[in-house]
Amino acid sequence: MHLQKNFDRVVTPGKLPDTTVVVLGLMEMGYTDPKMIAEVLHRREVRSVRELLRMFKTSKNPVVRHCVDVGLPPGLVRPFPYEGVKVMCPICRCMVDHVPCPRCSVVSRHCDSSPATRRHPLPPSPTKAAPGTMRKVLVMRRRAAKGQSVFHPQDVDPGEECRK
Ligand SMILES: [Zn+2]
Secondary structure, eight states: OOOOOOOTTOOOGGGSOHHHHHHHHHHHTTOOOHHHHHHHTTOSOSHHHHHHHHHHHHOOOHHHHHHHHTOSOTTOOEEOSSTTOOEEOTTTOOEESEESOHHHHTSOOSOTTSHHHHHSOOOSSOOOOOTTSHHHHHHHHHHHHTTOOSOOTTSOOHHHHHHO
């Protein structure tokens, strides 16, 4: 099983290879550590995962950009390629073997006019907590407890964190 090497022919997110969707899904859930991603995919070498993450950051393909910057389309989820692997969804805290979390994926988190966001107003201020950290999970939990959206558009994004 090879990871995607280029995005030249990507015209719709639904046609992305399953492993690419899995990596995007993990990133969306805050799991951005290449070593962790390699482990989930049962890959001994981390290099190709790093390369894929770098491509996500630099790709100018509009479909890929949208998936990385805004998120995968609601409902587009893929199972992990190996059975028995599960990660915790930072939003509903369920252990899931499909990413992004199938339950939370259908809730459009990034569109302000969606009913889901209207029911859950944005938190008053963004957080500097890095994605995938316990701190960020705590921030998200606190927001959820207050009935707010767990994400804020100005939260530190994975790309920003990597550039530091
Ligand atoms: Zn969830």
